[in-house]
Amino acid sequence: MKTSALIAWILCLSSNFSIASSKHPNVIVIMADDLGFGDLSCYGAQTFQTPHIDRLAAEGQMFTNGYCSASTCTPTRYSFLTGNYAFRTQGTGIAPPNGHLVIDQDIFTLPDLMKKAGYATGIVGKWHLGLGLKGQGPDWNGDLKPGPQEIGFDYNFLLPTTNDRVPQVYVEGHRVLNLDPSDPLWVGNKKPTPDHPTGISHRDSLKMDWSHGHNSTIHNGISRIGFYTGGHKARFRDEDLADKWVEKSNAFIEAHQHEPFFLFYASHDLHVPRIPHERFQGVTPHGFRADSIVQLDWTVGEIMKTLDRLKLREKTLVIFCSDNGPVMDDGYQDQALEKVGKHRAAGPFKGGKYSVYEGGTRTPFISYWKGTIPSGKSEEIVCTIDIATSLAQITGTSLPADAFKDSFDVSKCLLGTPDAKGRGHLIQQDNGGRGRFGFRQGDWKLTSHPNGSARNTVVEKQLENIKVPNFALYHLKNDPGEKINVIQKHPEVANKMKATLAKLVEAGRSRPQ
């Protein structure tokens, strides 16, 4: 071979190589818990700073119309992992302590996709999608399956539900970590003995008092939802969760640094009970709620540091998002409401966690990949449910016909391609499939509250149920705060949207085949 031909051949090989590796970036999805649109300094928070997440936003694509699919945790996570709207499947509302796995093992999931694309797959952090079989639930002292490993994750290090629900133990693989067989773990929804200490009987001993619910078994001076006994050696301190997520995320990245990896880092910050590590307590003027945001930001910085150390920053796509909008008092007296000051956790939007108003699902959304994604702000509509199909596109992996039924390919938006288009419509749900929906189409937003009652989550007030019309229409461009119901003025728009919403719900899928 002539030298020039050889050089051409080598160039060709290396360009093929770079196409191949650019198709298989490592992927880290960082999902915050209860983080609102206005809760980061890059999204307008002024009284505290989130420099590590701000850097991702400044150097990557920062979305102003980024959503999670539900205003509570379990349905958003269900949709993120399955690509299907959670309201289509019964039993996907907020999972209880002894809940079974709500993702059907036969469904083709996002981790299945990533495995098919040749990735090592892992989840570190909050699960809250149940463990064990339907009708049985988790076997806390035995093998906790089915769970993440049965739906496509090679590795899991979990907080099984939420930290306000029992038990406070980690699950690694199929087992409760550090469980001493001579001190078995029991979890239930009734007092195990009449003298079992609870948040009611021992209220004076609590280090953080409850305000509603959360008054059952006490661990670490905090009473929780549900009862448990035993497993003392396995129990963790709330204060140490964030450090543990960093340790385990970094270990996963390190172990898979030479192959493509997919890491779902599901932080528990800033869900209640908000108990940041002592070194973050008091760093903001807003109490533990915002202190936990600063802690979350620190964890992001630590993971990015690991990417730098392993020279993986330019080989890794990072997507940052939240699982639902913000709430102030979510059951503990942690002063979130009293110390909110001028901070507006939902930014300019109405509602928050539990509601189908924008504040419930419009949340921070950032895509970052150094050297590949240009810096910019995008107004396109993207949602956590779209990550599945978008990653199929980015990794060049084909999908089974019935997979990811509501997940749209927004990969071009995530990658910052000029003129890329996001979704044309999005159904926003709350905690169930009871017909309470937000339906966004372009600049229009229809809300549906069949029983005339909505959850009000405005940041200045306690949670309450308010009376609302069965249907309302808002024009988000003119009225981002959903203050002026224009349904009387534009009945034709509302009727068309009602019909489209009903059709998309009925059809069982919204992404055309």
Ligand code: NG6
């Ligand atoms: C609610 C809890 C709330 C929180 C939520 C789930 C009470 C009174 N409220 O039932 O504190 O745990 O469930 O939050 O118990 S989520 O972010 O996981 O969806």
Ligand code: CA
């Ligand atoms: Ca949540």
